[in-house]
Each structure stands twice: as structure tokens, then as C-alpha cells.
Amino acid sequence: MELRVKCAVCAVAMCLVLRAGSGMEHKFRYYTDNSGLSSNTIQCLYQDDKGYVWVGTADGLDRFNSYDFTNYRSDYRRRNTLENNCIYSLCGEGFPNGDRIWVGTSDGVYIFDSKDESFVHLPILGSDGRERRNLLVYSLAADVAGNMWIGTLGDGLYRYSLKSGTFEHYNAAKYPEAFSSDVIVKILLDHDNNIWVASGGGSLLSRYNPENNRFSTFRVEDTLTREPISRISTMCQDSFGDIWIAGYACELYKFELSRLTFTCNRPEDGEAYGRVRSMIEYTPGIIMLGTDHGLVNFNTKNRSFEHVDNGTTNRNGRLNDKFIHSILKDRDGGVWIGTYFGGINYLSPLSSLFTLIEAGEGCGHIISKFCEDPEGNIWIGSDDGGLSRYNARTGSYTPVAVDPRDRALNIHALTIDGGWLWVGTYGDGLYRIDLRTRQMKHFTQAGTGLDNLDVYSVFRDSRGQLWIGTKMGICRYDDVSQTITCAFGLGHNSDVVDICEDARGHLWFASLGKGLIRYGFDDGRFALCSHDSGGGLSDFVSCLAVEGDNLWIGTHGCGLCRYDIAADTLSREFDMLPYGNCAVFQIVQNGGELWLTTNRGLLKYSPGNGPQSIYKFTSDDGLLANIFNANSGIKSSTGHIYIGCNNGINKFYPYDFTRRENSAKLSVVFPDFKLFNRSVPVDGRLLSNTIDCQRSVRLRGRKMSFSLDFIALNFSSPLRTVYRYRLENFDDKWITTGLDEGAGVQHVSYTNLPPNRYRFVVSASTGGEQFGEEAVVEILVLPPWWMARAMVVAYGVLALLAVAGGGLWLRRRIGRAHREQIASITRKNKLDLLEAKVSLFTEVANEIRTPVALIAAPVEEIAKRAGDLPGLRDDVDIIRKNCERLRTLVDQILNLKSAEEGEHAASCVPERVDVREVLRTVVAAVGDAVPRRGIAVHLGLPGEALTAEMCCDHFSKIVGQILGNAYQFAESRIDVTLEGPGGEVPGDVFRVRVRDDGAGIDRAEKARIFEPFYTSDKCVSGSGLGLGLAVAKSLATRMGAVLGVESAVGQWTEFTVTVPLGAPRPVPGTDGDSGVPAGQPAVAAVQPEVQKRLPDILLAEDNADFADFFVRHLSGSYTIHCATDGRQALDLLRSRSIAAVVSDVAMKGMDGVALCAAIRNDPALDHLPVVLVSVDSSSAAKVRALEAGADAYLEKPLSVDYLDCQIRALIGIRGRLRLKFSKMPYLVMDGDAASPSGNRFMAQVNQYVMDNISNSNLSVEDIAAAVNVSRTLFFSRIKSLTGTTPNEFLRSTRLRVAAELLSKSNDLRVTEICYMVGFTSTSYFAKCFHAQFGMLPTEFMEKYRRE
Secondary structure, eight states, X not given: OHHHHHHHHHHHHHHHHHHHHTTOOOOOEEEOGGGTXXXXXXXXXXXXXXSOEEEEETTEEEEEOSSOEEEEOOOTTSSSOOSOOOXXXXXXXXXXXXXXXXXXXXXXXXXXXXXXXXXXXXOOBOTTSOBOOSOOEEEEEEOTTSEEXXXXXXXXXXXXXXXXXXXXXXXXXXXXXXXXXXXXXEEEEOTTSOEEEEETTSOEEEEEETTTTEEEEEEOBOTTTOOBOSOEEEEEEOTTSOEEEEETTSOEEEEETTTTEEEEEOOOTTOXXXXXXXXXXXXXXXXXXXXTTEEEEEETTTTEEEEEEOSOSOOTTSOSOSOEEEEEEOTTSOEEEEESSSOEEEEOGGGGTSEEEOOOTTOOSSEEEEEEOTTSEEEEEESSSOEEEEETTTOOEEEEOSBTTXXXXXXXXXXXXXXXXXXEESSSOEEEEETTTOOEEEEOSTTTTSSOOOEEEEEEOTTSOEEEEESSEEEEEETTTTEEEEEEEOOSSOEEXXXXXXXXXXXXEEEETTEEEEEEXXXXXXXXXXXXXXXXXXXXXXXXXEETTEEEEEEBSSOEEEEETTTTEEEETTTTSTTTTOBEEEEXXXXXXXXXXXXXXXXXXXXTOGGGGEEEEOGGGTOSOSSOOTTOEEEOTTSOEEEEETTEEEEEOHHHHHHHHHHOOOOEEEEEEEETTEEOOBSSSSBSSOHHHHOEEEEEOSSEEEEXXXXXXXXXXXXXXXXXXXXXXXXXXXXXXXXXXXXXXXXXXXXXXXXXXXXXXXXXXXXXXXXXXXXXXXXXXXXOGGGSHHHHHHHHHHHHHHHHHHHHHHHHHHHXXXXXXXXXXXXXXXHHHHHHHHHHHHHHHHHHHHHHHHHHHHHHHHHHHXXXXXXXXXXXXXXXXXXXXXXXXXXXXXXXXXXXXTHHHHHOOXXXXXXXXXXXXXXXXXXXXXXXXXXXEEEEOOSSOOXXXXXXXXXXXXXXXXXXXXXHHOSSEEEEEEEOSBTTBOTTEEEEEEEEOSSOOOHHXXXXXXXXXXXOTTOSSOOOOSOHHHHHHHHHHHTTOEEEEEEETTTEEEXXXXXXXXXXXXOTTSTTOOXXXXXXXXXXXXXOSSOOOOOEEEEEOXXXXXXXXXXXXHTTTOEEEEESSHHHHHHHHHHSOOSEEEEESSOSSSOHHHHHHHHHTOTTTTTSOEEEXXXXXXXXXXXXXXXXXXXXXXXXXXXXXXXXXXXXHHHHHHHHHHHHHHTXXXXXXXXXXXXXXXHHHHHHHHHHHHHTTTOTTOOHHHHHHHTTOOHHHHHHHHHHHHSSOHHXXXXXXXXXXXXXHHHSOSSOOHHHHHHHTTOSXXXXXXXXXXHHHXXXXXXXXXXXXXX
């Protein structure tokens, strides 16, 4: 009999435990290798004094700062690193070296010093003084006496004295009474600073006695039954001081230190949890066990086991692996569970604040509505299971049959009305239940005047009237006649989901479709408020709450709104916060706080607190979901809040959150310190330790710039971290971050700090005003050495010496300045005279240029017609040569003028060429241009190619001038020699020598030979203007070359040009630097923070220097995209929106002409302006380019301003074309557009639209398919040509056709025309027509038909 009673009691207890366990489902957050862990096999966990969580894995050691993991692994390339990655135990060293962490591995102990983040291997010495190798250190502990305890698997226990650096070895051979074996499974430091050691393989528990260096041994067995433990696996101590010892069979022994008694606790028969590998005290009275079969809680009061999670459900938020190897409870109450295959499962301390209530058997799971009766029962309506009742005191959750014919009613409204419970359903009308007798009365749509009675809300006002919100309007219930009548019809899809009454007696209705509705008892009228409110209230109002004169309004899309009833003003509460467009499903009031269920989680809102007014809770914090059901929430009489979702109910007590937020104090750490954007190393110069340990730094400089990284160790709510920081002596006020800025490592920079003493102070909070302890970094900025006090004294002495010697120096300087002034005036007069000459000759040259061109063109035509008339052809050749000579003289004058004004620099585009070919071409060209006098020219070129990057135009002009000069003075021979690097020529240049056998140049003439307008009287073939060598000298200087001359009077004269092999790079910031890496095909335009949109230009150029030059000069006017050949250019054109194309003609692969032809043959691109640029100035090249479809052909070298104007003109033409097309919906097009291809495209579009104008379902996709382009391409093409979107273009075309039909004399009515042009609503047609033409269709028809 006694046995049966005992079994019955146990069965009842187990049932209670199981029922209680149904509400204890934990929701975990996962950290795995995808999050940054070294391995998913977690073997130990530890939290250090700063708050970091350390994770020992099977493949490395990790440190977690609440945002990311820092991995520490063995690395033979670096010093002071781990040499073994298999981590089994972790322990802090404690006082006085709290910054050192001991790491137990499968190969001994390593000590991590956080001051410099280095590892040091500790050799473990045995009793014989020899180092023990390959020791698996399974457990570590530190006592207050300065000892480190090392437990191994197979070699017993070691005690290491931090003071003396010596080891003491304890094993089963020396101490058989204390150790069952040499396998040490756990070392525990209790609250009284005693060391307890548990050895595997037996039941012995030992306590160390420091007085005699011996152990007191206890056998773990039940004091009453003498039932021993199978094998000790681990142990822990609870907050009451008792030690709990677990065995391999999940038996749990309580060791009461006060009485030295053991009590055995075993799971019920049939329950097998396997070996307990780790255990902690979860809460007072609950011991959490990590086993080989998941997570188990032991209730110390009723001595019952609860299998919380077996790790095999594969549900999101549940334990992801059943093999638990380690458990850690951090200082905030969060639980870290290390598994063998699933990484870390983190249980937030917030999760214990949210209680899960799972639906009882036969009850619905999709929770839609709550209400509370006077007895404290919570009535629950569901979409899928009808009505249920929850007893908060007993935890019972039972179904209640409303209608025996349909137990699974779709319930959307619940209200307690005295002794009645009103139940509103979707599809089944309204039910009234007598709570005492459970009698039911059913109301349908009969007599209401509605098509159906779908009830969403029921409310009894202060005057005793019962109001019913339905899908089609608002109804009243008459208590006398017990009938329902429609009070205000709203039409279909106008769900009235909530009703409330303000202090003035006005009723407010929330409608999903008609917005906010007000009913005034004074006038008995309903008013739609959504469109009348100045704040633009949404038509989708989901919930209401009244607080004094404030009406809180939850909407879909506009967040939370507040209507001030007294002031008649509406404001959007979340407009300045990250939740301005969220959907608010329910408002639950709690004092001055509002708890909001939204589509972004659960929000706790404290009005008036600014950025700190919202706290967000999600499924990571223990909630069932992040999106909740509409109007599914209630605050009970006990102060608990219930919220419903699609898979159950969350229950919480709001004041628990306030207490936790006020008690949570976050610590802040500093991961990095940077100086001028570079991390400062720990090398003893600026930092002897890491910045987090040193917390001070000393800098020297006049204007210092540094940055600090910091992060709060907020593991439970990392996304709700708010920081407050300032730099004292620099920042006047605290700088506070917003909720959306606090995730991750924070980075703050300070620049141009003057010398001073600064303190950077930062603290953190979990979304509230309770900030934690301030973390401080001292920063001392010293002046540079040359501003130190000693240097200031030295400066004073130097100043006195300077004053003493200044008088003599000043007298000498005045005399020298007087002489220099006279010389300067003389030079200025000469320069003015020279400038006057240049200006005069330039004006004359400009006047001559046009007549020369007018002579040359007819001569070319005459030459074509000369045919076989030798005499006429010879005369024409004479004219052509003299025209060319005259043109050369004009070009010399203009080149000199351009060189003086710096224009050649802009046109110098370096190219990589073979110098031999360029020189051969120049010699041949000069030889053809000068008169033949029997002079032999000998050209000496190296055998191998000589490649150089230079400006070919400048080089050709320099050599041409020198060679032309040699022709004038030579007697019979000219030698032109090209010398590459080697010998006398340095390795980075090449040299060209031009020697003639003329009369030579004396010293006086040699000094003036490069002066403008200087001519010699020794010229054999006549003289020129004296400008050729001056121009050559100027051009050589521009391209970084050196032009020199040597001569032997009466024998020879030799000019040398020494040219760099690589074009010199311009200094950044000058005209030669674009700031864009060569060959980079990205957008090179400078884009400031705020600027208007620049036209996009595509540059196709394979010469990187010319591309740099182009980008540098035009990036302020255009956004430039670069390509190096035609194929790449086509790919860019098809992927980006480009306004114009500038292309070089001579490119490898697809050249510029082929690119232009490809653009013109592509319907998607043929409207783009194309400018071709080439060094070929022949008419044939220009004709070929224009025939390919080019809009302009420019010759290199070219003027940047001219190119800019050309591009702007072409874009302007396209803009006017677009304006013309944009007006097409209003005007009939006559004539051809500027772009024939664009006109053809628009003609196709207009034709298809006109053919289908009456089709109201005509879409943009249909039109795009009709003209054989993609929707994206069609959008960009229409936007480019008309300036409007395709939908706007289609609507405008319909309106234009309607306008034409309205203006013509016919019998068509406005309604008929509306449908003829594809509109389906006459009101919308009238609205669009009025917006387009400024008048209604009827007014338009009367005006134009009359005219």
C-alpha cells in the first residue's frame, strides 16, 4: 500500500513538472563557425574580469566581445602564439595578475597575457624536476593564496606557486586515500576559498588543507541509504553554499557542507539523460545540467528532473545539438552552452522574462484576442481553434465550446460585459455566453441590413450602449429587443477592429480601410477623420488607446500616431525614429509606457525620451516571433501582459524589464588605438601594453589626429546598446549614439588636437538612461620638440643674434636690391619688346592663316584636274610647297605664343612608341619639305627597338626644327644619330644628335641661339623668322627633355636632345594629375558629399595618360566612365546610363570607328552622341568616321575647352529632342527628330500604344515586348527620350487621345471616351485629365468644340 501511494505521489509530481516544463521552453541564439568561431566543438567556456567571454574549442581559442570573435591559433610564423589548438580548460590567474589567463590544452598549459596579447608556454615539472610532455590539462583553478591548480587526465594534480614558481605534484600513488585515479575531472574553489578536487573512476571527493599540505577525503554516497555515486563527472556550488556532484548516470548528489551529509537524487525510472559533463546554478533552486542527451533542469525544492531540451527537435531557437560539454553563466545572467557539434547556444537573461504559454490540447494555436473576467481568468480567442480559457494561478489551459455545432470558430472579438462574454467571429456572427450558466445566444446578420455579420470588435460605452465593429461597418445592440442594427455602413473591406471612448465621451473606431472614425454623442454623427487630419493619417488604423486627452493610434505604414483631442492636432511619434513606417498591431498601456506589438518585434515606448524612448525585443530575446497578430494583447489585473502570435502566447511582467535595465551595468573595452588611421603596435614606444590595459597614451605633435575603437560587452542585447562619450577639454557636451548606431565596434576620431591633457570618457547602457561605469583613456598631447620650453629660450638667443647682425646685412641688401632693380627694369623692357613682337606676329599670323587656307583648298582642286599637263602640275607643286612653308611659319609663331601661355602642356598626351619609327618619319617629312641642295642626310639608328613613353607631337616638332635649321646651314652633309641607354647615355633617357658640316657657331652666337627672333647671317639657304629653335627649346622644357648645342667654328655644329624614356608624372594637384589610377575602368569623377547629378560620359581610350588627362580636366563637369577598348565600352554602355561617348579611333581590338558603328546599329544605344578623337587629320579619316555615324571628329592634340563645348552641345541637342518627345502626348509630331533612330523607336511605341489605346490592361511589359526590348531598357530609353517614366508616358498618351476626341465634333460622351482610351474609372479619368490640362473633360469639350 505504501509503495502504491509513493508511486502515485511521484506520478502526480511528474505531471506537475511536465506541465510546468511546457512553459519553460528556452529560445537560444546560435554562435557557430559561420559567426567566427574557430570550431563548432566547444570544450570549455570562461568569462574574464573585463567581461570578455573566452571559448576553448577543438581547433583554437576564441574571445568574444558581443559582436565578433577574435581567434587565437598556433602559427609557426609568429612568436608568442599558441602551439596547440585543442583547448580543454580556462581560468583567470586572479590577483595580482588579473590580466593573465591560463589555457589548458592537450599539450600542457599556456598563459595568455592580455597586456600584449602574447602566449607563453609553462613547462610542468614533476617531482623529479623533469618536464612533463603531452599532458592533457582538463581542469584549472586559482586560489587566493597565489596557487594555480592544474588537473590532468592521467597524471594527477599539480599545484603551481605563483610566488616561488615551483610545482607540487599529487597523484593516486602518493595519495591513494585522496584520489581514485590520476584522472582529475574537476577542481572547484568554493565560497570559503577551499579547493575541492574530484577524480574520475571512483567516488572520492577531496578538500585541500593548506596547513599540512594534505587532503581531507569524503566518499560520495547517500548518507541514509549508503548508495554511492557511479563515477564523478563534474560538480558545482550553489548560492546556498551546497556542493552538487553529478555522476555518469545523471545521478545528482547534494553535499551539505554545514552538516557534511550527502543526498542522492536520481531521475525517474525510464529517464536516461546520460553523462553530466557540466552544470551550473541557473537560478536559486534550479541546477542546470549539460548532458549527452541535452539540457536538464533539476528543481532542488521538489527534487525533480525536467528535460528542458533534448537537442533533437531541429526547430529554430531550440538547442541545436544534444551533446553539451560546457555551461557558463555570465555576470549578466546569460547562459552559454557549449556543444560538441553545434557551437554555442546562448540563452539571454531576457528569455527568462518572457514566459511561453503553449496552447492546451484541443485549443487553437493562432491567437487573435484576449479578455479577462472578474475572477482573473484569461479568455483566449483563436483563428483555428475557437475559444479557450487560461487560469493564471493553476496554469490550466482548456478549450471552451461556444457552439457545439462548430468548435473551431474563427474568433476575432472578445469582451466581458458584466456576467456575459461576447464572442465575435468571422463567418459565424456574434455569440453571447452567460458566464455563470454557460447558456449561449447566437446573433446573425438577419435584421442588420448587412450581407454578413463578421465581427472584429465589441465595446460597451459609458452610456451603456453596446457597439459592434464588423467587416462592413458599425452596428448597435439593443438590450431591450436583443437585436442588432447597422449604425454606420462603410462598405466592403472596412474591418472595424477596435473601439474606445475618450474622457469627453466621444467614441473612436479603428478601421482597416476607412482609417479613424469618430462618433459624437452631442450631434449623433459619424465622421471620417483620416482624410481630415493635417498629419496625413493612414487609412489603415489597426488599434487605439486613450490616455487623458491623448488618443494613441496604431497604423499600418505610419507607425504610432498621437492625436491631441483638446488641441485637435495629430503627430507621428516615430517620424524621427527608425520605426516611422512600421505596422502597429496592438497598444498595451502600462503606466506611462506603451507596449506595442509590431511587424518588427515588441516595442517598449516611453513618450518624450527622445532616441532612448524605444526598446526593441525580438525572438532573440525569447519571444515566440517578431511579427504578432492584430489586436492580440492585454494587460491582466495582476500586471502581466499577454501577447499572441501564430504559435502560442508570450507572457511577461513589464516591471521585470525596468528592474533589469536599471541593474544592468555594461563595461566598455577598447580593442584598438589608431594614430593617423594606423593601429599603434605594442612595441614599447607609444604603447607598452594594449590600449585596453594601459588606458593612457602620450603623444607629441602640434596637430595630432587619433582614433579609438570601443565596444560594450552587452551579450544579451547587443543591438540595443547606447553609448555616451566625450573628450574632456575638447567636447563641451556628451555625444550620445542612437539605437540604430550601437551595434558592433564603435569608432571615434579626433583630428588637429592642440597640445593639452585630454580624457576620453565613455559609458554604455542597454537602451535606457542608466549608463554603466565610465571607461577612461588618458591622452596627453605634448608639443613638438621644436616648441618645447628649452627650444623657446634658444629661439630668443638666436633672435638677439639675428638683430645684432641684421644691420650690416640690411645695408648690403639695400645696395644689392638697387642694382637688381636696375637690371630688372632692363630685362622687363626687353621682355616687353619681345612680347610686343610676338603679339604683332601672332595677329599677322592669324590674319594670314585664312588666306593661306583659301589658297590651299583651290590648289588641291587644281592639282586634281591638272591631269597630264606637266607644266601646270609643276606650277601647282610650287604653289603647294610655298603654301606649306607659309603655313609652317604661321604655326611657328602660334606655337611660340601657345608655349608662352602654357597651352602645350594640356595637349601633350604621352604615348608609348618606337623612337626609331618616329625619328625616321620626322627625317623623311623634313627632307620632303625643304628644297633639295645636294645635302646628304645620314640616319643612324640602333638595331633593336627603342621604346619610350613620350609626347610624339612635341618630339617631332623639336627634331623637325633642329633638322630644318641644319638644312639651312649645312654645306653637304647632315648626320642624325639615335643613341639608346648605355655608355655615355644614362639608363633612363635616350639621345638624338643632329650634326651638320656648316660654318659653326661662335660663343656669342651660341648664347643667343635659342632666343626668339634671333637669326644668323651665316644661313646658306636663306633665313626665317628666328622662331624655330625658340619653340623647340620651349617644347623640350615642357616634356622634360634637355636641348643643347655644341659647335666647332668653321667645322661643324651639333644639336642634342636628351629625352626621358618614361613620361614624367605631373605633381598631384597640378594639371597633370587626375587622381585616378591608370587603367582603372571605374567612375573617375570627383564626387563631393552633396552635389547635383552630373552627365555620365564614357571615355574609350587605350592610352592611360590621355585618359588621365581627359578625366583630370573634365571630372568637374561630368561623371566619367573609362574603357580601354571597344568591347569593354559596349559592355559599359549596356550596363549603365550614359549621356555621350568620347572614343579614340586607334585602339587595339575594336577601334573607335567600329565602336561607333556598333552603337549606331544597336537600337538600345543608337541615340547616344559619339565624338571620335584621332591624330589623323586627313579628310579620308574624317569622312570614314562621319560615315560610321560619329557626331563630331576632333584632331589630336585638341583643346579641352573645345571638346567640353562639343560634348555640351551634343548633350544639349539630345536634351531638346527629349523635350520634344516629352511633349508628344500633348502635341502631334510633325517633321523628323534630331535622332532618326530615336524617332523610329518612338514611332514604334506610339503606333503600338495607339493600336491598343482602348485596352485598359495594357502594361509597360506589353509595350516593351512589342518593340523587342527588355523592361529595364525600355524604361531607360523612354526616360532618356521623354523625361518621363513609361507609366506616365502611357497615361499622358491616353489623355492626349482623349483630348483630341473631346475637341472634335462627334456624338461621343465623356464616359464613352473615358473607356475608349483605356480608363476604367470615370472619376480617376476626370482627376488625371484635370491634373494634365487644368480643367475637367466636360469643360474642355465645351471650350474646344465651341471654338
